[in-house]
Amino acid sequence: MCAKYLFMLCLLAYSAEAQTKIFNVKDYGASADGSTDNTWSDACKWKGDTNVVIPEGTYMLRSVIFNGPCNGAITFQINGGTLDGQGTATRQKCLNNSCQILFTSMDLDFITNGRIENLHSFDSKGGHFIVFGSANMTFTKLSLISPANNRNTDGIKISHTNGINITSVTIATGDDCVAMISGAKNVRITDVFCGPGHGISVGSLGGGNPLELPVEDIVVMNCTFNGSSNGVQIKTWPFPLKTPLKVSNFTYEDIVMINVQNPIFINQQYCPEHNCDLSKSSSVQISNVSYKNIRGSSATDVAVNFNCSKEVPCQDVTVEDIDLMSSGGKGRQKLSNFCFNVKGSSFGKQIPPSCVASNRFVSAPLPN
Template identity: 50%
Template sequence: MGAKFLFVLSLLVCIAEAHRQIQNKLFNVINYGARSDGNTDNSAAFLKAWSDACRWSGKGKATVLIPQGTYMLKEVVFSGPCNAWMNFHIEGLLKAPSDPYSFKNGDWINFRYVNKLTVGGGGILYGQGSSAWKTNDCKKNSNCRSLPITMKFDFITNGYVHDMHSIDSKQSHFVLFGCENMLLRGLKITAPKDSPNTDGIKIGMSKGINISSVNIGTGDDCIAMLSGTRNVRISDVFCGPGHGISVGSLGGNEGEEDIDDIVVKNCTFNGTSNGVRIKSWESQLKKTLVVSNFTYEDIVMNNVQNPIVIDQDYCSHPPCIKKGVSSVQISNVAYKNIRGSGNTKVAASFECSQNKPCQNIRMENINLWPSGHSKKLNNVCLFVKGATYGTQNPPSCIK
């Protein structure tokens, strides 16, 4: 009996081990020549590990492992399609080149055309942005040179981005373009409040995006949603410092697409310049751009300059050339259970388009009080239609 039991046990162990090996395959960048000395360019090693993992035809996940250590990495593009579910597992610190002019394509780390992608692992992305911010002259120069994004996802389907700390990006930290069914969770994003254009998460032409349990303190929008963004769920985000959670700016160019079905819940804004904001340019387009079906709910404002904003007269760097009245139609926007403090004179500002007045703006249980030097908060309404329910402090101007 003992020998038979040991044989069966040994067989089960072998089967389990074989099953484990079939399900997952590890591609350690160290085995491809990567060095964690903080100085060696590891781009070739990382790309070779990715290439082998991408071609692997097993049934499970192909994991590109970056162990603990500090890895210098120049701009890289990790492209698909791939055979397996790709897992880019970062345990160490990835360090970008300090020279912003050493980048050719505008992105530091770029994932493209992958179905089933996981990126995370508790590691750090260090963008070394302080060396580049002084070269940003976009406030004065409309043809300014674009600085590199830390991590960009282009046309990724079924992705999970989790548990990373992005520090001092030269420009935006994380950007999604043309993506579908993406979950971003457990991220920490930091940059000084005066660092230019360092948006935390920027989304464009994407749908089915879920962002939760994220802490963002940066020099621009904590989260920005641009043309073609649909079906987004944002929850449990702490934003501060920064410019808040923004939609836009929109309507500046022909060919932009509608933004629809956005929900922002259980978020906190601390010392930000804006809370929840929708912004569009004064620009006449051939086709009306529709921004609709938004819900902002259970939001806390702590010493926020502009807690609630719709600005259809947006100008990022005055003086701006007006190209007509905004052609963006904003409708069906609900603000529910929003409370906290504002440090200017205005709690909610709705400066909508005379050409396309805001429609069905609903305010329910709003309680905002002054902080700082302001003794009283007011609301501003211009070309806005809607309704109010429950508590309204300060009194609503929507009729």
């Protein structure tokens, strides 16, 4: 791992009154020769705060697992701050050998009060970060980069987690920049640059998992999307559930779109492999969604696309001060909006004209 950053991951477990102890991985046999596989103890048994230090160098790793619970707060300090997933080379090897390896660069499970800062992760095999079963996590000053054609390389994927703050992060991937799925709650995303990628997404949801939990209380503010396939999107499967899944309380505000294919998108007929029965309706109830001060350019003729469920229409959707023009030089008059089974209201500037308040159909193609 070699770069110009300093990476710190703080995991708070139990408090203890003791001086912080330094654990240098070289004392545990780690070698920075670029060809040796290394692993080390995470100092979890130390009764007090610990600092696990990885000096500058190149370390070749297999899967490394740090198990808890631990006896104190732990800081992982990577002097260099770069994680190289070598995903492109691995994918080419898998194409030649008919295999599929999509390891995540870093899984963060059951962590409380964690902070990930000043890290550069690139060319991941699968996603860069997955957060599961955690609480009160902060991601800041990160650069997460994967080639656009490397599939399933989500930047940050969140599930069954309450309390996430993502700020000052640059993400370029072959999948969602940020994905919030089952059980993601109280997520605040600010000052994020996304592109290329599939946008900042809620979902996909409603595919039939009986244990799936609601997604609630999401804020996305002061973000920029450049060349992404989607901007802010909510996606659900056209699948009937015994009990509707409720997702609610989303705020999207002060957002810039640059040449984005679907700037504002609710897609309740999500079916990327085109093998779904689209005569069926999604059972995911979307409600209380606000879009405010979103401006920029669309790479398609549809600026705002609300394709909601026939069974449980979108409720309380608000659009305010929307200003989107064509990125192809066609002019604003060429753009349109699409509304299907959405109930809500419009305020302020609406370019192109909103279709939310009247719930009328506007000439536009249905999404694929």
